[in-house]
Amino acid sequence: MHKKVEDIKLYINGEFIDAHACATFENINPFTNEVTNKIAEGRSEDVNKAVKASKEAFHSEWGTMKVAERMEYINRIADLIDEEVEEIAILESLDTGLPISQTRKMAARAAENFRFYARMVQSKLHGESYPVDDEFINYTVYKPMGVVGLITPWNAPFMLETWKVAPALATGNTVVLKPAELSPLTANKLAEVIDKAGLPNGVFNVVHGFGETAGGSLVSHPDVEAISFTGETTTGSTIIKNSAETLKKTSMELGGKSPLIVFDDADMDRALDAAVWGIFSFNGERCTANSRVFLHKTIKDQFVEVLKERVTNIKIGDPMDPSTQLGPLIDKEHFNKVTNYIEIAKQEGCEVVQGKVPEEVKAGNFVPPTLLLDAKNDMKVCQEEIFGPVMAVIEFETEEEVIAGANDVKYGLAGYVWTNDIKRGHRVAQAVEAGMLWVNAQNVRDLRIPFGGTKASGIGREGGHYAMFEFYTEPKVIHVAISDHHIPQFGK
Numbered sequence: 001m002h003k004k005v006e007d008i009k010l011y012i013n014g015e016f017i018d019a020h021a022c023a024t025f026e027n028i029n030p031f032t033n034e035v036t037n038k039i040a041e042g043r044s045e046d047v048n049k050a051v052k053a054s055k056e057a058f059h060s061e062w063g064t065m066k067v068a069e070r071m072e073y074i075n076r077i078a079d080l081i082d083e084e085v086e087e088i089a090i091l092e093s094l095d096t097g098l099p100i101s102q103t104r105k106m107a108a109r110a111a112e113n114f115r116f117y118a119r120m121v122q123s124k125l126h127g128e129s130y131p132v133d134d135e136f137i138n139y140t141v142y143k144p145m146g147v148v149g150l151i152t153p154w155n156a157p158f159m160l161e162t163w164k165v166a167p168a169l170a171t172g173n174t175v176v177l178k179p180a181e182l183s184p185l186t187a188n189k190l191a192e193v194i195d196k197a198g199l200p201n202g203v204f205n206v207v208h209g210f211g212e213t214a215g216g217s218l219v220s221h222p223d224v225e226a227i228s229f230t231g232e233t234t235t236g237s238t239i240i241k242n243s244a245e246t247l248k249k250t251s252m253e254l255g256g257k258s259p260l261i262v263f264d265d266a267d268m269d270r271a272l273d274a275a276v277w278g279i280f281s282f283n284g285e286r287c288t289a290n291s292r293v294f295l296h297k298t299i300k301d302q303f304v305e306v307l308k309e310r311v312t313n314i315k316i317g318d319p320m321d322p323s324t325q326l327g328p329l330i331d332k333e334h335f336n337k338v339t340n341y342i343e344i345a346k347q348e349g350c351e352v353v354q355g356k357v358p359e360e361v362k363a364g365n366f367v368p369p370t371l372l373l374d375a376k377n378d379m380k381v382c383q384e385e386i387f388g389p390v391m392a393v394i395e396f397e398t399e400e401e402v403i404a405g406a407n408d409v410k411y412g413l414a415g416y417v418w419t420n421d422i423k424r425g426h427r428v429a430q431a432v433e434a435g436m437l438w439v440n441a442q443n444v445r446d447l448r449i450p451f452g453g454t455k456a457s458g459i460g461r462e463g464g465h466y467a468m469f470e471f472y473t474e475p476k477v478i479h480v481a482i483s484d485h486h487i488p489q490f491g492k
Contacts, residue, residue, distance in 0.1 A: 005091065007038045008184055010046055010208060011191035013053035014201030019209075020045035027184055030097035030328040031319055031364040039184045042207035044217040047176065050205035051223050054147040054174040057202030063144050063172050067125075071118045074170050076197040078114035081107070081162075084193060091185040092158050093319045097328040097365065098283060100320050103158075110162040116447045117170035117468070124465055125171065127475070135485040142473040144172030145225040145249070149218040151211075151239070152187070153231045154180035154330050155285040155387075161187055164228050167467040169204065176205045176224070178215050180231075182330050184208050211235065222246050228471065229253070230287075233385075233411075233456045240459070251460035251471050253287070253452055255385040256413030259406040260290035261396075261428065264298045266418035267440070272303065274416065274442040275391070276310050280369045283327050284338075284389030287457075288414040288436070288443050292375075292382055294394050294402050304373060304393060311355045311369040318361065326355075328364035329388060335365035338388035345372045345381040350392070377405045385411065399428065407433045413453035414443070435461070 007024070009016040023041040028034070042050075062070070081088070085107045092103040127140030150164045157179060168175050179187035191206045207214050219227055219242045226249035229239050233254040243250050260278060262271045278290040295303050319327035329335045346352055355368035367388050375382055375392040382392045396402040406415060415432040417439045419425050429437040435453035436445070445451065450461035460471060469475075 005037050005094070005185060007040075008188045008208065009040045010042050010050075011188070011195070011204075011206040012046065012050045013205065014195065016191070019043065020049070025181065025210075027095070028331060029094060030330055031361070033332065033363055033365070036094065036185075039181070039208050042178075042209035042214045044213065046207050046209070047214055047217040047221060050176045050207050051147055051218075051221050053202035054176055054205055055223050057200055058144070058146050058174040061200045062174055062203045063146065065172070067121060070170070070172065071122055073197055073199050074114050074118040074166070077194055078111040078118070080193045080196055081111040081114070084189065085111070088158055088186055088189055090320070091189055092183075093327075095183045095185040096154060096157065096330060097319050098156075099324040099327050101322050101324070102281060106156055106159040110159050112447070113159075113162040113166040114170070117166045120167075120465065120468055121170045125468055125473070135481065135483045137480045137482055139478050139480075140475050141478065142171075142469060143476050144472065145474055146173060147224050148173045148175055148226045148228065148472065149221070149224045150175055150177045151215055151218065151227065151229045151231065152177065152179050154183035155282060155287070157183040158186035158190065160230055161190055163462065164230075165190065165204070167472050168228075169199075171468055171472040173472055174203050176207060176218060178207055178209065178218050181208065181210050215239075216242065219243050219248070220246065224248065226250065226471065228462070236458065249471065251462060252458040253462060254413075254456060254458040255387075255411055256287045256289070256453065256457050257292060257383065257385055257409050257411040258288055258290050258414040258416070258434065259292045259294055259432065260416040261294045261402050261406060261418065262296060262299065262303065263417075263419040263421070263424065264296040265420045266299075267420065268299065268303065270440070271418040272306055272310070274418070276307070276314075278416065278443055279391045280311075280314055280326055280389050283329060284367075284369075285330065285387055289387075290414075290416055291386060291390065292377070292392050292394060292406075292409075294396050294405060297395050297397050300393075300395050304371075307371055307391075307393070308353050311353060311371055314355055314369045316355060316357055316361065316366060316368060326366075326369060326389060328361075328366045330365070332365055334387070335367060338367050338386055338390065341381055341384070341386045341388075342367075342370055342372075342390065345375070345379070345392075348379045348381060350375050350379070350381065377408055383409055399424065403428060403431045407431075410456040411453070412455035413457035414438070416441075416443075
């Protein structure tokens with residue numbers, strides 16, 4: 001199931017156009033390391049054009065459109081995504097190396113992102129009113145900001161693009177999307193879907209390109225009111241610095257080094273399933289991956305024996321094969337980064353246990369599922385985000401010790417606790433410094449809850465009313481006098 005795809009243009013003001021400089025870059029297939037297609041490379045001139053179109057669309061139509069009419073467009077986008085789910089899944093798999101069985105589920109979830117925010121805006125986007133001493137009524141309304149810049153990652157591109165685009169558009173903002181240059185195919189597909197949905201020109205724009213040029217221009221543009229970014233922590237820090245001059249609102253969903261803690265009374269089979277899936281699905285390229293697994297000393301040996309068996313059984317292969325469980329990493333540079341960390345683990349004293357990459361797929365950027373045994377939490381491989389199918393296994397003895405270890409890292413995105421002592425489950429979950437914790441559960445979440453982290457894992461939250469009220473809209477307070485209240489008469 002290998003698909004030929006056309007070269008990709010920018011999408012600005014309702015048109016698919018070449019970049020101003022007519023520059024392009026090659027999009028490489030991570031499974032074959034051959035060129036998939038060429039992508040128009042947007043730069044500052046293209047960002048300026050997209051922002052101008054977006055600002056005009058906001059003021060002329062989209063920002064003042066009746067909510068019911070705007071939601072018709074949002075629901076139409078969802079319907080069109082449903083019609084294109086298989087095409088989107090194939091493009092995503094082709095572009096990222098993610099197994100097709102996983103991209104199908106991700107594509108199906110994307111339509112719900114739009115429907116969810118259509119429902120939320122119609123039912124929840126309302127303010128408060130406060131009568132004051134029979135003299136005033138104060139009330140709030142939530143207004144869209146204008147042009148928002150969305151900078152999205154390559155690890156689950158379509159799902160994460162729609163997760164930002166849906167609330168941004170539903171709340172009445174207009175959008176300039178700068179997708180990751182390593183995964184442009186489904187961002188272009190989203191542009192095709194939105195174009196087909198008939199949104200007014202300029203409401204949604206896509207500028208492909210590189211972070212330093214296209215991304216940097218978007219962040220520094222004075223007419224962009226906010227930047228939402230998902231990606232690596234160092235880049236997020238740079239974006240915050242560069243957006244400060246124009247006082248932009250920012251939302252940062254950054255890296256993670258999330259702990260999964262297994263106590264000796266846990267349901268071992270379920271904890272094993274969750275631990276293996278949580279690091280080896282998405283090819284290990286997942287911000288919430290349980291890359292540090294803390295095992296109680298009395299169950300460690302038994303747990304590790306099964307882990308060893310699991311990593312040798314995980315099906316490695318062609319991402320387009322429905323039976324594949326682990327595909328290639330996004331590109332050669334990332335492959336080299338991950339394999340270098342595995343070498344560092346050996347130097348730091350870890351026993352490295354790996355699955356085997358079949359000979360027939362060696363052309364791809366495959367890192368086999370990897371266990372770093374006998375790891376210590378202060379090792380480099382336990383402190384830095386590897387972002388690949390690599391699990392460090394750390395032994396602990398007491399609850400206090402494992403909480404301290406889980407927290408002794410600069411990140412704080414997610415955490416997982418496995419125990420049948422429900423008091424301890426709550427206690428440890430509340431003690432772990434992370435934005436999201438799961439107790440006796442894998443990484444399953446409801447769209448209504450906030451998503452985001454603490455410490456170096458980010459600033460702000462996405463999802464639910466947090467996206468609507470805290471990021472994509474601004475509260476406006478209206479004070480209305482309902483009686484002739486006293487006004488001081490200076491100078492009379």
